Amino acid sequence: MPMKIGNERFGERVEKGINNSFMRGAVAGAQDNIGARRLNAIEELGNWEEWRSHGEEIRQHVLEHLDYYLEQLSDNVAKRGGNVFFAETAEEANEYIKEVVQSKNAQKVVKSKSMVTEEINLNASLEEVGCQVIETDLGEYILQVDDHDPPSHIVAPALHKNKEQVRDVFTKKLGYKKSADPTELAWHAREMLRQDYLTADVGITGCNFAVAETGSFALVTNEGNADLVTSLPKTQITVMGMERLVPTFEELEVLVSMLTRSAVGQKLPSYVTVLTGPREELDVDGPEDFHLVIVDNGRSKILGTEFQSVLQCIRCAACVNACPVYRHVGGHSYGSIYSGPIGAVLSPLLGGYEDYKELPYASTLCGACSEVCPVKIPLHELLHKHRQVIVEKEGKAPVSEKLLMKAFGLGAASPTLYKWGSKIAPTAMNPFTSEDKITKGPGPLKAWTEVRDFPAPNKERFRDWFKNREKGGGTSWPEPSKTEKHF
């Protein structure tokens, strides 16, 4: 799967998303479920703002000294007998990996979930040279078996499918004969994949974080697939986005703790695996041969610009889970493997405005994303910056905000969304308020405020609002009647 998904126009994708009622229910349910778990996890931890500040300072420091830390990392990987390849482009990365795979005469590759290998479209390039590539993360596996259905969420890629659909895919493609029970389905995948781990020639992984000081890198999973991918095949190739590293184990620990809490509300997932080099001389398992591929693919162009902070991202998808527009249109609408607010900021930077100029408008600029981001990326401000750049370049916005909000089904007819959004980040709205009235709102608010003024948001916090709403037990879009008392 390349970064870009499909060739439909933005409006068509959005329309499809909005008309897919299972998907919309699934997305809303997932946002509520994961959102609540995340809140529990960070409340239990306490001091979350302090953690966020720490996460931010670590990531900013690394980006400012990125060349130094990458040099240190590569020296240390090489010292442990690993090979390091720096790839400026997706093509260079794919070529190198193909060469390694071909030099081993490899027929079968097992892979654990990785966004960056999706971004560079690695699977297709390996399949071109006759290699069978098997995704082992359950969600990714389902999508792959279903003729490469694109992922719709960074952390839960098969979110848009219900269990009956998964059963039908397994029945058709894998001769599966059991029920639509998720446990039976998962155990079937387990059986199929066990054989693949044992017979694969090469294991390919992404990299959650590399550690410069030791030449190590960490993989985070709940299923344990990454562990089998990295302990059974003789050759291992790890692909990392060039910004995904930390100075030492001490920072690794902090970011892993924040990643898993933000992504799924877990203190730690079942498996955090820290690997350093290939196996040691007398070890029985683990790869004999290890390659680390460090990918730029457009990232360096972001450094030194006003968008640099987006490279702080640790891919937790908390922003995706908090986004009212994602909730409404689903992941496929973004036309990129990176969906939600992070996708709307990152996809135009990596893939260009030509393909992604509408994405910065797929936002209400409500600021919910920025508020949940564990490393304090000002996502909604970056979306706003994108819009400024686009308007400057094109002389006008590529889409009318008013029409777009209508397309999202968030029409100006009801101020509910506006209220919802403004509750989330009252501070983000302050510049636009005068005497408790909003006069010149950003984004969709502008479309609305052209017509009428809205009452300024009160100070109720998103957290409180979320809790109140949870108590009400609803998982659907808040109806004005049900939520009115909270405003």
Add this chain to the structure above:
Amino acid sequence: MAGAIQNREAFLNNIANNLGRDRLTTPVNRPTWKHNPQDEVLKGASQDDLVQVLTDHCEKIHTTVINTTKSNLGSTLNGAVQNYGGGPVVTWKDDRFAEWGLKELFTNEWAKQEIDYHEWDFNSASTNINYAEKANIGITISEYTLAESATVVMLSSKDHGRTVNFLPKTYIALVPKSSIVPRMTQAAKKLRERHLNGKSLPACINFISGPSNSADIELQLVVGVHGPFKATYIIIDDL
């Protein structure tokens, strides 16, 4: 043998260029961070407090906890193995098993009970993996144990096969009470110290919290995906 590094100079020069400066050639010191919230978590907790935190969290991650003493370890472990349906059992090769008086159990006692047993042996490479793949239970020892997240930490070596933790249907981790620390912070510090003291890091460090699981289908929890279906921690009072 050191590995190769390719295309590095141009790549890093480009980064420095975009950052608007020359390449950094002198070591960057790790900054004194302004925020250190991780040190506050479970600060001042006693070893018994930590056992409690660990035990409470185990319930949430579908993991059984058993407390025992060194002298009762043999019978406790035997009970846990029977509870999981007996052999085949695979363990690491580790002197601590003998120190804790488990040799008798592993050999004579299990032979009597007809529990098949294999000890990791680096001299016969593929036998180990084939055995682990068929095994019902894997038994390993936690180096550091994180109370907050109920995590056992496994260090690989020639005698500590990493797949013992993953391939068998169930696994049992032996947890010396002295190995329990508040959270990942302390384990990370110790691992870093080890590196800075010139002792090389194991090729694989596994932080394992309970059995494997997935929520990829309709966000419903499935326990036992690619790794074990069940997990038990046996906490040994060694203090």
